[in-house]
Amino acid sequence: MKATIYDVAREAGVSIAAVSQVMNGKGKISEERRAEILKVMEKLNYQPSVIASALTGKKTYTLGLLVPDISNPFFAEIARAVEDQGHEMGYSLVICSTDNKDERVERYLSLLQQKSVDGMIIGTGMDNKEMLKPLMDRSIPIVMIAREMQDLALHTVVCDDFVGGCMAAQHFVALGHKRLAILAEHTKVTSSRERVKGFVHTLEEAGMTLSDHHVRNCRYTAEDGKREALELLELPPAERPTALFCCNDMLAIGALQAAKQLKLRVPEDVSVVGFDNTILASVTDPPLTTIAQPIEPMGKKVVDLLLLELKKKSQDKQRVVMRPELIVRQSTGAPGHVE
Amino acid sequence: MKATIYDVAREAGVSIAAVSQVMNGKGKISEERRAEILKVMEKLNYQPSVIASALTGKKTYTLGLLVPDISNPFFAEIARAVEDQGHEMGYSLVICSTDNKDERVERYLSLLQQKSVDGMIIGTGMDNKEMLKPLMDRSIPIVMIAREMQDLALHTVVCDDFVGGCMAAQHFVALGHKRLAILAEHTKVTSSRERVKGFVHTLEEAGMTLSDHHVRNCRYTAEDGKREALELLELPPAERPTALFCCNDMLAIGALQAAKQLKLRVPEDVSVVGFDNTILASVTDPPLTTIAQPIEPMGKKVVDLLLLELKKKSQDKQRVVMRPELIVRQSTGAPGHVE
Numbered sequence: 015m016k017a018t019i020y021d022v023a024r025e026a027g028v029s030i031a032a033v034s035q036v037m038n039g040k041g042k043i044s045e046e047r048r049a050e051i052l053k054v055m056e057k058l059n060y061q062p063s064v065i066a067s068a069l070t071g072k073k074t075y076t077l078g079l080l081v082p083d084i085s086n087p088f089f090a091e092i093a094r095a096v097e098d099q100g101h102e103m104g105y106s107l108v109i110c111s112t113d114n115k116d117e118r119v120e121r122y123l124s125l126l127q128q129k130s131v132d133g134m135i136i137g138t139g140m141d142n143k144e145m146l147k148p149l150m151d152r153s154i155p156i157v158m159i160a161r162e163m164q165d166l167a168l169h170t171v172v173c174d175d176f177v178g179g180c181m182a183a184q185h186f187v188a189l190g191h192k193r194l195a196i197l198a199e200h201t202k203v204t205s206s207r208e209r210v211k212g213f214v215h216t217l218e219e220a221g222m223t224l225s226d227h228h229v230r231n232c233r234y235t236a237e238d239g240k241r242e243a244l245e246l247l248e249l250p251p252a253e254r255p256t257a258l259f260c261c262n263d264m265l266a267i268g269a270l271q272a273a274k275q276l277k278l279r280v281p282e283d284v285s286v287v288g289f290d291n292t293i294l295a296s297v298t299d300p301p302l303t304t305i306a307q308p309i310e311p312m313g314k315k316v317v318d319l320l321l322l323e324l325k326k327k328s329q330d331k332q333r334v335v336m337r338p339e340l341i342v343r344q345s346t347g348a349p350g351h352v353e
Numbered sequence: 354m355k356a357t358i359y360d361v362a363r364e365a366g367v368s369i370a371a372v373s374q375v376m377n378g379k380g381k382i383s384e385e386r387r388a389e390i391l392k393v394m395e396k397l398n399y400q401p402s403v404i405a406s407a408l409t410g411k412k413t414y415t416l417g418l419l420v421p422d423i424s425n426p427f428f429a430e431i432a433r434a435v436e437d438q439g440h441e442m443g444y445s446l447v448i449c450s451t452d453n454k455d456e457r458v459e460r461y462l463s464l465l466q467q468k469s470v471d472g473m474i475i476g477t478g479m480d481n482k483e484m485l486k487p488l489m490d491r492s493i494p495i496v497m498i499a500r501e502m503q504d505l506a507l508h509t510v511v512c513d514d515f516v517g518g519c520m521a522a523q524h525f526v527a528l529g530h531k532r533l534a535i536l537a538e539h540t541k542v543t544s545s546r547e548r549v550k551g552f553v554h555t556l557e558e559a560g561m562t563l564s565d566h567h568v569r570n571c572r573y574t575a576e577d578g579k580r581e582a583l584e585l586l587e588l589p590p591a592e593r594p595t596a597l598f599c600c601n602d603m604l605a606i607g608a609l610q611a612a613k614q615l616k617l618r619v620p621e622d623v624s625v626v627g628f629d630n631t632i633l634a635s636v637t638d639p640p641l642t643t644i645a646q647p648i649e650p651m652g653k654k655v656v657d658l659l660l661l662e663l664k665k666k667s668q669d670k671q672r673v674v675m676r677p678e679l680i681v682r683q684s685t686g687a688p689g690h691v692e
Contacts, residue, residue: 056463059487076447076468084436087632090429097423097450106447106464108415111436124395125445129415148398236636267636274638293426297575297606299613299638 017058026054045103045321052104077105077320078126078134082114086234087292088262088309092137092159095313103321105132112138120145127154133320137161139203155323159316160307162204162333169319171312171334175205178305178338179212179259182287185303185340186257187220189348191285195228195246195255197239197265206261209289209305213259228255232265239268240275247276247284256284256349263288263295266302270345281347291341300344308336356397365393384442384660391443416444416659417465417473421453425573426631427601427648431476431498434652442660444471451477459484466493472659476500478542494662498655499646501543501672508658510651510673514544517644517677518551518598521626524642524679525596526559528687530624534567534585534594536578536604545600548628548644552598567594571604578607579614586615586623595623595688602627602634605641609684620686630680639683647675 023030028051035043036051043051054060077100081089097107108131110122119140126134133155136146143163149156150166158170186194196213199206214224230246232238239260246255260266266288273280280286280300288295291306315334322329362369367390374382375390382390393399416439420428436446447470449461458479465473472494475485482502488495489505497509525533535552538545553563569585571577578599585594599605605627612619619625619639627634630645654673661668 053460055467056460059463074468083433084423085426085430085433085632087424087426087429090426090432091424093429093448094422094424094450097448101449101460101464106449106468108445109432109436109448110440110445111433121395121440124398125440128394129413129445270638293424294633294636297633297637299609 017055017060019060021058022051022054022060025058026051045325049102049104073132074130075105076108076129076131077317078108078110078122078129078131079137080110080112080119080122080134081137082112082139084109084111086264087294088290088307089137091292091309092313095310096135096159096317099314099317103317105317105321112140114139116140116142116145123149127152133157133324135159135316135320141202155320157316157320157323159312160205164204167331169316169323169331169333171316171319171336172205173307173312173338174335175208175338176212176215178289178307179209179214180216181212181305181338181340182209182259182289183213183216183220185287185342185346186259186285187216187222189257189285189346191257191349192222193228193253193255194222194224194257194259196224196230197242197258197260197269198229198231199234199261199265201231203234209259209261232268234262234264236264236268236271239265240271241268243269243272244275247272247278254284257346258284258286260286260288263290263292263302263304266304266345267294267298270298270300270302279350280345282350285346285349287346295341295343298345303343303346304341306339306341308338312336356399358399360397361390361393361399364397365390384664388441388443412471413469414444415447415468415470416656417447417449417461417468417470418476419449419451419458419461419473420476421451421478423448423450425603426633427629427646428476430631430648431652434649435474435498435656438653438656442656444656444660451479453478455480455484462488466491472496472663474498474655474659480541494659496655496659496662498651499544503543506670508655508662508670508672510655510658510675511544512646512651512677513674514547514677515551515554517628517646518548518553519555520551520644520677520679521548521598521628522552522555522559524626524681524685525598525624526555526561528596528624528685530596530688531561532567532592532594533561533563533596533598535563535569536581536597536599536608537568537570538573538600538604540570542573548598548600571607573601573603575603575607575610578604579611580607582608582611583614586611586617593623596685597623597625599625599627602629602631602641602643605643605684606633606637609637609639609641618689619684621689624685624688626685630678634680634682637684642682642685643680645678645680647677651675 023033112118137159230242258269269286288302288304291304295302295304362372451457476498569581608625627641627643630643634641634643
């Protein structure tokens with residue numbers, strides 16, 4: 015027998031009006047309470063027409079997530095964290111891979127508006143920030159994860175990239191490295207820029223400098239990392255860096271591949287630190303020392319901020335900065351050659 | 354100025370009725386034509402209410418994708434392929450990670466019905482196949498990817514797992530291996546069972562047998578693979594397998610870790626073949642010989658079949674079997690010790 019609204023109300027121990035509020039997305043019911051009632055609906059296989067609810071209540075209980083590439087392990091892990099917290103709160107997730115291209119970002123922003131998603135989580139870079147303005151003018155809630163748009167007032171969840179860069183440099187300095195280099199992402203990626211700044215800042219505090227030649231801008235793939243690392247590691251031994259800080263784990267994998275090709279030992283001849291601590295960091299040989307982003311708490315927090323934004327619009331925007339963590343594995347050690 | 358239906362019709366070179374059909378999901382318009390008109394809508398930032406269309410035309414242009422875990426690289430790569438083809442055809446994608454747990458599958462199936470998705474792509478195992486029956490009774494289009502439900506009539510796209518298992522065995526036999534072993538996934542995973550069957554079949558044809566002791570059932574993580582591989586590789590040298598066939602790349606990574614821990618060289622002391630050819634296979638050391646699944650064509654095909662199913666229900670169901678490919682990297686070689 016098909017479950018009715020009465021069955022749901024009885025099972026959840028709430029009034030019919032409360033169940034109706036959940037379906038219509040109206041009323042003052044708390045998000046937690048709403049999630050409980052939704053779970054009862056699912057348990058009883060109660061099928062309200064969410065579409066009809068959306069027409070009256072203007073809510074679809076769907077969130078959009080824009081990332082550069084869902085097949086990139088960092089963003090796949092972000093998506094899993096966002097999905098889990100969204101589902102916990104009764105929202106489902108539409109994913110969109112932008113390849114960091116403005117035209118794809120634009121198409122997806124337009125598509126998600128057509129779908130009447132309740133809000134959007136943006137984890138992709140864009141050259142033209144103006145693209146978000148029309149959405150903001152129309153009061154569509156937007157929050158940012160792992161990326162920043164500093165001149166737009168948006169809730170933002172990031173890892174403290176500057177501190178992450180400092181941690182990498184401190185680790186190398188403590189191990190006794192003197193000749194260091196950086197494989198950075200494209201300069202338009204804000205998170206990568208901050209990591210480089212933190213790294214350089216810490217070196218300067220330790221009285222060390224980094225020549226421009228030793229900061230290499232790559233894109234973000236292992237191939238880019240390998241190519242740039244080869245150039246650095248083919249320098250004469252007296253100039254060759256003994257420590258490479260890579261602004262993501264993929265670039266670090268490229269650096270490991272370059273070292274192997276040149277028959278340099280890791281970490282005896284060259285130490286490598288990555289960033290992100292995706293699944294990739296634990297499967298390389300040697301396993302990668304890296305700066306871990308707190309991916310799961312970041313995903314949870316960004317959903318919570320979006321739901322807050324859905325409830326009341328006028329609040330001050332938060333910039334939540336989560337602390338990264340140095341995870342020491344076997345790709346770093348003291349420099350092996352004393353010169 | 355806000356674009357109107359007239360602007361869209363003019364720009365697309367079609368009648369207003371055709372644009373209306375696209376919005377209502379009615380009429381005999383072809384999927385290709387619909388996709389073109391949708392692109393014009395996006396370009397002009399035309400905002401029809403998809404929700405209103407859905408109420409009248411019963412279409413939401415949203416597809417659901419159920420996978421065990423979106424943060425697992427294989428399924429993240431599947432999701433990317435499905436997303437791209439869906440977007441090409443004007444559909445967006447809701448992702449659901451089930452952790453292979455029936456209660457999560459059930460909740461998500463119910464949720465996706467509430468969302469009125471136009472169809473579902475299922476790439477997750479389930480113990481209780483009965484869960485899909487109510488959806489099939491209600492004529493909700495369902496297709497399967499990378500998993501099979503042999504007693505249900507559903508369009509299915511799989512890789513030829515049996516042939517993949519044969520390829521792995523042929524590779525080992527050609528290299529001269531005599532003592533082989535398998536790290537399999539849980540016996541309820543149909544794809545893994547077929548891989549094992551194909552492997553064993555080819556060995557028998559070559560006049561070789563595999564003792565039960567040398568077929569290990571794991572779950573699917575690297576930790577499982579490592580634990581089972583350690584047991585096999587700790588056998589006395591005369592009994593130790595010189596070749597391990599692992600039913601996914603994660604298990605193969607576990608096997609590589611086990612070999613390293615025991616100071617066995619890969620491939621001189623033990624050769625390892627994985628399955629899937631995810632990004633992981635190219636970042637291990639040594640890079641992993643593996644059986645590649647044609648992930649991108651599989652994702653594209655499954656979307657095409659679902660759209661076919663959306664158009665007319667009564668057709669015969671297709672089982673599309675795509676051919677895997679042996680990718681030889683550096684984790685396999687001739688057995689190094691002659692005994």
